[in-house]
Amino acid sequence: MLIPLDKTLKVATLVCPDVFMIDIVGAHSAFALSPNVETHLVWKTLEPFEALPNWPMTATTTLDKCPDVDVLIVGAVGPEVIGDTEVIDFIKEKGKKASAIIGICGGVLVLGAAGLLEGRRATTNFHIGESLKEVGAIPVLGGEVVVDGNLYTAGPAHGSMEAALIALGALRGEEVGKLAELNSEYDPHPPFKTGSPELAGPELTAIAMEITRQTIPFDLSLKLAREGYLKNRPGANV
Amino acid sequence: MLIPLDKTLKVATLVCPDVFMIDIVGAHSAFALSPNVETHLVWKTLEPFEALPNWPMTATTTLDKCPDVDVLIVGAVGPEVIGDTEVIDFIKEKGKKASAIIGICGGVLVLGAAGLLEGRRATTNFHIGESLKEVGAIPVLGGEVVVDGNLYTAGPAHGSMEAALIALGALRGEEVGKLAELNSEYDPHPPFKTGSPELAGPELTAIAMEITRQTIPFDLSLKLAREGYLKNRPGANV
Numbered sequence: 001m002l003i004p005l006d007k008t009l010k011v012a013t014l015v016c017p018d019v020f021m022i023d024i025v026g027a028h029s030a031f032a033l034s035p036n037v038e039t040h041l042v043w044k045t046l047e048p049f050e051a052l053p054n055w056p057m058t059a060t061t062t063l064d065k066c067p068d069v070d071v072l073i074v075g076a077v078g079p080e081v082i083g084d085t086e087v088i089d090f091i092k093e094k095g096k097k098a099s100a101i102i103g104i105c106g107g108v109l110v111l112g113a114a115g116l117l118e119g120r121r122a123t124t125n126f127h128i129g130e131s132l133k134e135v136g137a138i139p140v141l142g143g144e145v146v147v148d149g150n151l152y153t154a155g156p157a158h159g160s161m162e163a164a165l166i167a168l169g170a171l172r173g174e175e176v177g178k179l180a181e182l183n184s185e186y187d188p189h190p191p192f193k194t195g196s197p198e199l200a201g202p203e204l205t206a207i208a209m210e211i212t213r214q215t216i217p218f219d220l221s222l223k224l225a226r227e228g229y230l231k232n233r234p235g236a237n238v
Numbered sequence: 239m240l241i242p243l244d245k246t247l248k249v250a251t252l253v254c255p256d257v258f259m260i261d262i263v264g265a266h267s268a269f270a271l272s273p274n275v276e277t278h279l280v281w282k283t284l285e286p287f288e289a290l291p292n293w294p295m296t297a298t299t300t301l302d303k304c305p306d307v308d309v310l311i312v313g314a315v316g317p318e319v320i321g322d323t324e325v326i327d328f329i330k331e332k333g334k335k336a337s338a339i340i341g342i343c344g345g346v347l348v349l350g351a352a353g354l355l356e357g358r359r360a361t362t363n364f365h366i367g368e369s370l371k372e373v374g375a376i377p378v379l380g381g382e383v384v385v386d387g388n389l390y391t392a393g394p395a396h397g398s399m400e401a402a403l404i405a406l407g408a409l410r411g412e413e414v415g416k417l418a419e420l421n422s423e424y425d426p427h428p429p430f431k432t433g434s435p436e437l438a439g440p441e442l443t444a445i446a447m448e449i450t451r452q453t454i455p456f457d458l459s460l461k462l463a464r465e466g467y468l469k470n471r472p473g474a475n476v
Contacts, residue, residue, distance in 0.1 A: 022267040022422070025293075026395070029260040032291035039292050048286065048296060053270035054277050055263075056296040058286060125423060143425045155423040157264070158396055166429045175442075178432040182446045184260070185363060185393040187381045187433030188426035191404045194416040195425030204413075208420045 001099060003070060003171050005036055012040040012066050012094060013073040014110070015059050016081050017049040023075025023104040026160030030168055030180055031071060042066045044086065063090045071167060072098040075160065076106030076125075079217050083224035088114050092232055098150065100167040105156035109221055112137060113228025115236070121148040125155050126197055127212050131222050135229040143196045161186060239337060241308060241409050243274055250278040250304050250332060251311040252348070253297050254319050255287040261313025261342040264399035268406055268418055269309060280304045282324065301328045309405060310336040313398065314344030314363075317455050321462035326352050330470055336388065338405040343394035347459055350375060351466025353474065359386040363393050364435055365450050369460050373467040381434045399424060 003009055011031045013024050032039045043049070043059035051057050063086065072094050081087050092114040095101050103111045108124040111117055112135025122137040123129065123146040132139040140146045145154045145163045152163040161184065169177025194200040200208070212218075230236065241247055249269045251262050270277045281287070281297035289295050301324065310332050319325050330352040333339050341349045346362040349355055350373025360375040361367065361384040370377040378384045383392045383401045390401040399422065407415025432438040438446070450456075468474065 020267075021263045025259045025263045028293070029258075029291060029395075041293065053267060054298065055266070055279065056298060058294040058296075060292065060294060143423060144427050145429070157267075157399065157422040158424060158426050161395065162427060162429055169430065174430070178430045178438065178442060179446060179449075181428060181430045181432045182434070182438040182442055183450060184395040185381060185433055186396060186426075186428050187437060188396050188424075188428065189382050189400060190419060190424050190426065191383070191400055192407065192412070192416045192419045194419045195423055196420070199425060200416065200420040204416060204420055208417060211417075212421060 002173055003099065005172060005176070007036070009037045009071065009171065010067055010069040011037055011071040011073065012042045012061070012069040014077070014087070014091070015041045015043050015051065015057065016077055017051070018078040019051050020076040020105065020156070021051050021055050022157045023107060023160050024073060026158065027073045027102055027104065027164035030161055030164035030184070033183065034168060034172065034176060034180055040066055040069070063087070066094065068097045069094055070098060070171065071100045071102065073102045073104070074107035074110045075104040076156065077110060079220040079224050082109055082113050082221050082228065088228050088232065092116065100171060101151050102163045102167055103151070103153040104160045104163065106221060108132065108153050109135065109225040113225040113232065115229060115232030115234060116151070118233050120151050121146050122151065122153040123155065124153065127209060128218050128222065134222060134226050136233055158188065240411055241337065243410060243414070245274070247275045247309065247409065248305055248307040249275060249309040249311065250280045250299070250307040252313070252315070252325070252329065253279045253281050253289065253295065254315055255289070256316040257289045258314040258343065258394070259289050259293050260395045261345060261398050262311060264396065265311045265340055265342065265402035268399055268402035268422070271421065272406060272410065272414060272418055278304055278307070301325070304332065306335045307332055308336060308409065309338045309340065311340045311342070312345035312348045313342040314394065315348060317458040317462050320347055320351050320459050320466065326466050326470065330354065338409055339389050340401045340405055341389070341391045342398045342401065344459060346370065346391050347373065347463040351463040351470065353467060353470030353472060354389070356471050358389050359384050360389065360391040361393065362391065365447060366456050366460065372460060372464045374471055396426065
């Protein structure tokens with residue numbers, strides 16, 4: 001469903017304390033640097049907060065002032081946001097009206113909590129990939145962007161850029177996507193070739209899993225996402 | 239020159255109005271998410287400003303309070319910063335003491351203005367690659383991170399992550415670099431395969447050049463970088 005270039009494309013990205021910058025800057029930038037795009041960084045207030053890691057920032061738009069958007073972007077956030085009814089209601093409402101929903105890394109759990117993954121193919125970071133079943137999704141592993149209808153999900157970091165380029169191409173036409181990829185010179189050369197469990201091997205992967213589980217509260221995040229999903233899945237209130 | 243993991247690695251990233259977020263978040267995050275790293279986002283004041291595109295943020299550290307650092311990161315900034323003596327003096331001073339200097343995209347011109355590229359191999363975005371000669375560097379094109387001693391330069395966006403991973407591996411040991419690449423799941427899949435002039439072909443490249451030249455003041459940036467270079471190159475004050 002193409003949105004012509006003379007129509008302003010509206011894009012909202014959820015920001016909040018402890019949001020992972022690396023998950024959202026790529027997607028936000030890919031859209032914001034494309035012609036005739038209006039972007040919003042959305043949070044409860046316009047007070048400054050600290051994004052991760054160590055990045056003081058401010059939203060541009062409050063949840064209640066955010067217009068309906070064509071594109072909704074959600075990156076990894078902490079459990080306090082995944083379990084926040086006001087945020088999840090916002091994501092559910094805007095997500096239902098958006099032409100593209102982009103979930104990056106742990107941000108996919110937010111979409112799950114909002115009931116937006118029901119019966120859909122989705123991915124996230126490898127540490128919690130299989131757990132997507134618990135929020136109604138059909139997990140797809142392997143490190144590539146997963147597209148299911150208007151849902152674009154990806155692993156962390158560069159996944160943000162890749163999901164956005166694909167969505168941009170779908171919404172604005174392939175030539176616009178191609179041009180955005182060129183202008184970002186997105187021709188990557190990973191230096192160590194260890195960017196997936198398969199590439200890194202079991203030993204390094206076990207270390208990565210251990211460190212990440214120690215520092216990121218995945219269990220609590222999943223629990224809260226599951227609770228949200230049970231409340232927000234399609235038909236739950238029927 | 240390895241810096242052992244029990245020694246805190248200090249990292250400063252130049253931030254300022256109109257800095258390109260996409261050039262600095264990857265490098266900052268790669269270091270900040272690694273063990274025992276102290277990061278600084280450095281600017282003249284701690285007042286809020288708007289980074290590009292449309293991203294309100296705040297520095298953590300003022301130029302005068304920034305300690306000497308092991309790693310200095312500079313992404314693309316506007317001409318008013320490239321021509322700012324206070325900033326260039328800061329970059330020159332910190333750059334001379336750093337174990338790794340990372341320049342991303344137009345940020346490489348800032349390093350050039352500070353005289354830090356003299357006689358060294360360096361790269362930047364394809365639009366201005368050849369112009370690096372004018373700030374004393376030996377231009378290397380082709381889209382990969384260019385390493386010359388302690389100087390790491392790259393094109394935009396993901397170049398930030400790649401240069402930082404290579405520098406992290408050099409400073410902390412290859413295993414630390416490998417683990418950082420795995421934890422970021424840095425196994426990219428560019429969707430359109432148009433991420434370089436060679437991949438995109440002459441027609442799309444001509445469009446990209448035209449759009450970028452209309453929106454980014456490269457000519458003024460280069461002029462100011464050249465003026466800085468002539469003043470700051472090694473031996474200029476002898």
